[in-house]
Amino acid sequence: MRDRARALLIDLDGVLRRWDPAPMIAVEVKYGLKPAALLETSMSWDIYRPAMAGEISDEEWMGLVASRLPLDGPEASAAVAEWQAYRGEVDPQALEFVRGVRAAGRKVGLATNATDRLRGDLDALGLTGEVDFVLSSWEMKVHKPAPEFFQQACLAIREVPKHVLFVDDDDRVIRGARVAGLSAYRWTGPEHVPYLRKALDLPD
Template sequence: MRDRARALLIDLDGVLRRWDPAPMIAVEVKYGLKPASLLETSMSWDVYQPAMAGEITHAEWMKLVADRLPIGDQAAAAVGEWQEYRGEPDPEALAFVREVRAGGRKVGIATNGTDLLAGDLDALGLTGEVDLVVNSWDLKVHKPAPEFFEKACLAIGALPKHVLFVDDDDRVIRGARSAGLSGYRWIGPDHVPYLRKVLDLPA
């Protein structure tokens, strides 16, 4: 039987923040880009990794994306319009976070982010909803590196065995478990009763 978790670290994108694909699709249609080309280009490892590891700024990352799009002088405008939409809070994940904090457990956002993260959290109204934010851009190391989880646990003030890590990426969950945390892949609120037990919260 594992020790009960005493703190929660939760991912932002795909968990606390959700993305409506419609704005991206509208930009791609407007500029004649192939479907999903904006996302796929931005996630190319050689430009994504340095952005998440704090080696380049968000603006520099987006410039690299624009440089790779096959629409010439229109690329910067297309990327700029795409980036205007910054997502929205997931109400069910946010309700879970509020429940955990109300139960006396610390909650931290632990995410692969850029220098825009603080502003995004303010705009989304999430800054005051958590006790701390662990951003890969600040740490200069990103999930699923063991050092990320080590630093995240230090930040929230709990041993890895006492931390529940919730993310939507299987690879990250495996990394968290390898680092000694309890890892759970978020697929929606259906398993919140189980997560309450992990955190030793009342049903």
């Protein structure tokens, strides 16, 4: 029988923060870009990885995205700026889950791949005070699903891996967390919150 988790590590994008595709689509239509051009360009591994690993700033990353768009310089920069103006929305049910975990006396750490823009986003979203720790790949200089990320996260939250529940929406990251010895669960929505509460030994 697995030990009950004593602390929670939870992802930001796709869990605590959700994204409405409409603002991105509107920018692409306005500038004549193909669907998902901005997201696909930003996720190109050769520029995404260093942005998440703290090797380049968010501003530098977005500059590289603009340089790869089929637009002239000023227009490309304007398109990226308009796309980035929308910073997502808090998922109220995920936040309710986090608040319940903390109210029961369990520590909660936000564990996310992010850039140096993360702290400002958390302030803008009202999430800064909603967790006990913020564990950012940009600050840690290592990104999920590297084992070192989970090792550093457990040290920060002061729990051994077997006593930490990790919640993320990415299968690859979930596998990495499990390899590192954490209990890990893929978030698909709030319908499994009762299970997650039991994993943390919390009452229904």
